[in-house]
Amino acid sequence: MSVAESTRLVDLVQERIDEFLEERTPQLTGIAPEIGDFLGFSRDLLAGGKRFRALFCYWGWQSVSTPGVGFDLAEDASDDLPAVVSAAAALEVFHAAALVHDDIMDNSDTRRGRPAAHKRFESLHADNAWLGSPSAFGESAGLLLGDLLLGWSDEVFDDGLRTLSSATSAAAARREFNRMRTEVTVGQYLDIVEENAWRNHPESELLPRAHRVIVYKSAKYSVEAPLAIGAALGGATDEQTASLRGFGLPLGIAYQLRDDLLGVFGDPAVTGKPAGDDLREGKRTVIIALARTMLPANARTMLDELLGDPELDAQQVQVLQGVIRDSGAIDRVERIISHNVGLAKEALENAPLSASARSQLTELADTVITRES
Amino acid sequence: MSVAESTRLVDLVQERIDEFLEERTPQLTGIAPEIGDFLGFSRDLLAGGKRFRALFCYWGWQSVSTPGVGFDLAEDASDDLPAVVSAAAALEVFHAAALVHDDIMDNSDTRRGRPAAHKRFESLHADNAWLGSPSAFGESAGLLLGDLLLGWSDEVFDDGLRTLSSATSAAAARREFNRMRTEVTVGQYLDIVEENAWRNHPESELLPRAHRVIVYKSAKYSVEAPLAIGAALGGATDEQTASLRGFGLPLGIAYQLRDDLLGVFGDPAVTGKPAGDDLREGKRTVIIALARTMLPANARTMLDELLGDPELDAQQVQVLQGVIRDSGAIDRVERIISHNVGLAKEALENAPLSASARSQLTELADTVITRES
Numbered sequence: 001m002s003v004a005e006s007t008r009l010v011d012l013v014q015e016r017i018d019e020f021l022e023e024r025t026p027q028l029t030g031i032a033p034e035i036g037d038f039l040g041f042s043r044d045l046l047a048g049g050k051r052f053r054a055l056f057c058y059w060g061w062q063s064v065s066t067p068g069v070g071f072d073l074a075e076d077a078s079d080d081l082p083a084v085v086s087a088a089a090a091l092e093v094f095h096a097a098a099l100v101h102d103d104i105m106d107n108s109d110t111r112r113g114r115p116a117a118h119k120r121f122e123s124l125h126a127d128n129a130w131l132g133s134p135s136a137f138g139e140s141a142g143l144l145l146g147d148l149l150l151g152w153s154d155e156v157f158d159d160g161l162r163t164l165s166s167a168t169s170a171a172a173a174r175r176e177f178n179r180m181r182t183e184v185t186v187g188q189y190l191d192i193v194e195e196n197a198w199r200n201h202p203e204s205e206l207l208p209r210a211h212r213v214i215v216y217k218s219a220k221y222s223v224e225a226p227l228a229i230g231a232a233l234g235g236a237t238d239e240q241t242a243s244l245r246g247f248g249l250p251l252g253i254a255y256q257l258r259d260d261l262l263g264v265f266g267d268p269a270v271t272g273k274p275a276g277d278d279l280r281e282g283k284r285t286v287i288i289a290l291a292r293t294m295l296p297a298n299a300r301t302m303l304d305e306l307l308g309d310p311e312l313d314a315q316q317v318q319v320l321q322g323v324i325r326d327s328g329a330i331d332r333v334e335r336i337i338s339h340n341v342g343l344a345k346e347a348l349e350n351a352p353l354s355a356s357a358r359s360q361l362t363e364l365a366d367t368v369i370t371r372e373s
Numbered sequence: 374m375s376v377a378e379s380t381r382l383v384d385l386v387q388e389r390i391d392e393f394l395e396e397r398t399p400q401l402t403g404i405a406p407e408i409g410d411f412l413g414f415s416r417d418l419l420a421g422g423k424r425f426r427a428l429f430c431y432w433g434w435q436s437v438s439t440p441g442v443g444f445d446l447a448e449d450a451s452d453d454l455p456a457v458v459s460a461a462a463a464l465e466v467f468h469a470a471a472l473v474h475d476d477i478m479d480n481s482d483t484r485r486g487r488p489a490a491h492k493r494f495e496s497l498h499a500d501n502a503w504l505g506s507p508s509a510f511g512e513s514a515g516l517l518l519g520d521l522l523l524g525w526s527d528e529v530f531d532d533g534l535r536t537l538s539s540a541t542s543a544a545a546a547r548r549e550f551n552r553m554r555t556e557v558t559v560g561q562y563l564d565i566v567e568e569n570a571w572r573n574h575p576e577s578e579l580l581p582r583a584h585r586v587i588v589y590k591s592a593k594y595s596v597e598a599p600l601a602i603g604a605a606l607g608g609a610t611d612e613q614t615a616s617l618r619g620f621g622l623p624l625g626i627a628y629q630l631r632d633d634l635l636g637v638f639g640d641p642a643v644t645g646k647p648a649g650d651d652l653r654e655g656k657r658t659v660i661i662a663l664a665r666t667m668l669p670a671n672a673r674t675m676l677d678e679l680l681g682d683p684e685l686d687a688q689q690v691q692v693l694q695g696v697i698r699d700s701g702a703i704d705r706v707e708r709i710i711s712h713n714v715g716l717a718k719e720a721l722e723n724a725p726l727s728a729s730a731r732s733q734l735t736e737l738a739d740t741v742i743t744r745e746s
Contacts, residue, residue, distance in 0.1 A: 024555070027552075027555070031559055031560075034563065034566055035559055038562060101517075101520060125569060128570065130569040130570045130572075130573065131568075131570075131681070132655070137569050140565050143474055144558050144562050147520075147558050148555065148558045150523050151523070151554040151555060152555075154527055155551050158547070174531070178524065179400075182400070183404070185517050185524070186401060186405070189407075189411060190408075192513050192514065192517075195504075195505065196504050196505045196510050197504075
C-alpha cells in the first residue's frame with residue numbers, strides 16, 4: 001500500500017509539472033515560436049528521474065500529519081495534498097535547473113542516457129548551420145534554460161504554499177526551501193574549489209573537506225531538506241523535525257557515497273552516464289580521499305596524475321578503477337554507507353512520527369542505498 | 374525635492390541590500406570560510422549601478438498611492454515604504470544576477486569598469502596557483518554566484534511582500550515579478566538566437582526581429598516591469614497600470630536604443646566597457662539592422678564580415694564605427710529614440726496618476742535617455 005502511495009505521488013508530481021508547463025506555453029510561444037525548443041527541452045528534462053526529493057518531501061509531510069488525514073491519496077485525501085504535491089514538484093523543477101547548470105560546469109555530455117540540455121542546444125545550432133560556435137551557443141542557451149527553471153521552481157513552490165491551510169506552516173516551509181537553495185549553491189562552489197585547490201591543503205584535511213562537500217552539496221539538499229520542507233508543510237514540532245533531520249542527514253551522506261561509487265564503477269547502461277565519468281571530471285570525492293590514504297606512494301601519484309584528465313581513454317579508466325579497487329577504499333566506503341544507514345534508521349526508532357511513514361521512510365532508505373543508477 | 378526623494382530611495386535600497394548580505398554572512402561563513410570570497414564579490418557587485426529599476430519601481434508605486442501618503446520619505450512615510458524598498462532592492466539583486474550570467478555568456482571581461490565576476494574568480498584561481506583551468510573555474514563559480522543571487526532576489530522580494538499592507542497587492546506584484554523573470558530570460562534566449570541565426574532569416578525580418586529582442590530583453594525588463602511591479606504594490610487600478618505601461622514600454626525601447634548606441638560609440642572612460650564591445654560580440658541590434666538597410670552592398674558585406682569577430686583590434690573597431698556612422702543609422706536611431714520618448718511622455722499626460730510622480734517620471738525619462746553610461 002505504501003509503495004502504491006509512493007507511485008501515486010510520483011504520478012501526481014508529474015501531472016503537476018505537466019500542468020505548469022501547459023499553463024506557461026501560450027505565454028511563451030506568444031512571444032516567439034522559437035521558444036518551442038526551450039519548452040520542449042524543459043518538458044523532456046522534467047519527465048522522469050528518480051523523484052527521490054519529491055518522495056522525501058511527501059513522506060516528511062506524511063510523517064507529521066495527523067493520523068487518518070491524508071493517508072489515502074485516492075479517497076479521503078487531506079485538503080493540503082495538492083499543496084504538498086506542488087512543493088514536491090517544485091523540488092524536482094529546482095533539481096532539473098541544477099542539473100542543467102551542473103552539466104555545463106562539469107562538461108557532461110549526457111544526462112539520464114540522453115544528451116545534456118546544453119548539448120541539445122548545441123545540436124540545434126549545428127543542425128541549422130547557424131553562425132558562430134555551436135558549443136558557445138549551447139552553453140549560453142543551457143545557462144538561460146537553467147535560470148528559467150530556477151524561477152519556475154519558485155513559482156510552483158509558491159503555488160503550493162498559497163493553498164496550504166496554515167500560513168505559519170507555509171512560511172516555515174519557505175524558509176527551509178530558501179535555506180536549501182543557498183546551501184546547495186554554496187556546496188557546489190566548495191565542490192569546484194576542492195576540485196581545483198586540493199593540492200594546496202594539508203593531506204589530513206582532504207577527507208574532512210570532501211565530507212563537507214557531501215553534506216552541503218548533497219546530503220542536506222537531496223534528503224534532509226526535502227524531508228524538512230515536507231515536515232514544515234505539515235506543521236511539524238521541533239522534535240519531529242529534529243528526528244527527520246537525524247534520519248535525513250546520515251541517509252543523505254550514504255546516498256551521495258553510493259552516487260560516488262556509481263560515478264567511478266557504475267554500469268553506463270544503467271546509470272546513463274559514460275563509464276568513469278567522475279574520474280575524467282576529477283571530482284575529489286570521499287572515495288578518492290580514502291583511496292589516497294590507503295595507497296602506496298607510487299600508486300597515489302598515478303591516481304593524482306590521471307584523475308581529472310578529460311581525455312582519459314577506456315583503458316586508463318579501467319586502470320584507475322583497478323587502483324581504487326585495490327586500495328580497499330570500496331570496502332571502506334561500503335562500511336561508511338552501512339554505518340550511516342544504521343544511524344538513519346536508528347533516528348526513526350521511537351521518533352514522534354507516524355508509524356506508517358516511519359516504515360515507508362525505512363523502505364525508501366533501502367531503495368536509495370541499493371540503487372544502481 | 375523629487376530629486377532628493379530619488380536619491381534617498383537609492384540610499385534606502387543600498388541599506389536594504391547591505392542589511393540582507395549582513396544577515397546571510399554568518400549562515401555562509403559558518404559553512405566554510407572560503408565562502409567569504411563569494412560574499413565579498415556579491416557585495417561589490419551590489420554596490421552602485423544606476424538603480425533605474427529600483428527608481429521605476431518606487432515611482433510606479435508613488436504614482437498610484439493616495440496623495441499625501443508616502444510623499445515624504447523622512448517624516449510621514451507610508452507604512453508600506455519598507456516593503457517597496459525591499460521590492461526595489463530585489464530588482465537590483467535580480468539584475469546583478471542577470472549581469473553575472475550575461476558577462477559569462479558574452480565573454481565580457483569588465484563590468485562597471487571593474488573585472489566581471491567570472492574574471493574575479495578566474496584571478497582567485499590564478500593567484501592561488503590552483504590546478505586546472507582558471508577560466509573554467511571562473512565561469513563555473515560565476516554561474517553559481519548568479520544562481521545564488523537569483524535565489525536571494527526572490528527572498529528580498531518576499532521579505533517585502535510579507536510586510537505589505539494588502540495581500541491582494543502583494544499577490545499582484547508577485548505575478549508581475551514572475552512574469553518579468555520569464556520574459557527577460559526568453560528575451561535573452563531570442564537575443565543569442567538572433568546573434569547566431571540571423572543569416573537564416575529573410576532581410577525584411579531582421580529589423581522586426583531585433584525590435585522583438587529589445588522589447589523582451591530590455592524594454593519590458595528595465596522599465597515597464599519595474600513600473601508595473603511598483604504599481605501593483607500600490608494597488609493600482611487597471612487604468613493606472615495601463616498608463617504606466619504606455620509610458621514604460623516606449624521609454625524602455627528608447628532606453629535600450631541609447632544602450633545600443635553606447636555599446637558601439639560609447640566612451641570607454643564613461644561606460645566602463647571597452648570601446649566597440651558590442652561590435653566584437655556581434656549583437657544584431659536595431660542600429661545594425663538599420664545600418665544594413667542603408668549601406669551599399671560592399672559596405673554591408675564588410676560590416677557582416679567584421680561584426681562578431683572577438684579579435685577586432687582598435688583600428689577595425691574604428692572602421693566599423695565609421696561605416697555605421699556613414700550609413701546614417703545614428704540619425705535614424707536618434708529619431709526613433711525621440712519618437713519613443715515622445716510617446717512615453719504623451720502616455721503620462723492626463724494619466725490617472727499623481728501629479729508629482731508624473732513630473733518625476735518625466736524627469737527620469739530624460740535622465741535615462743540622455744545618459745552617457
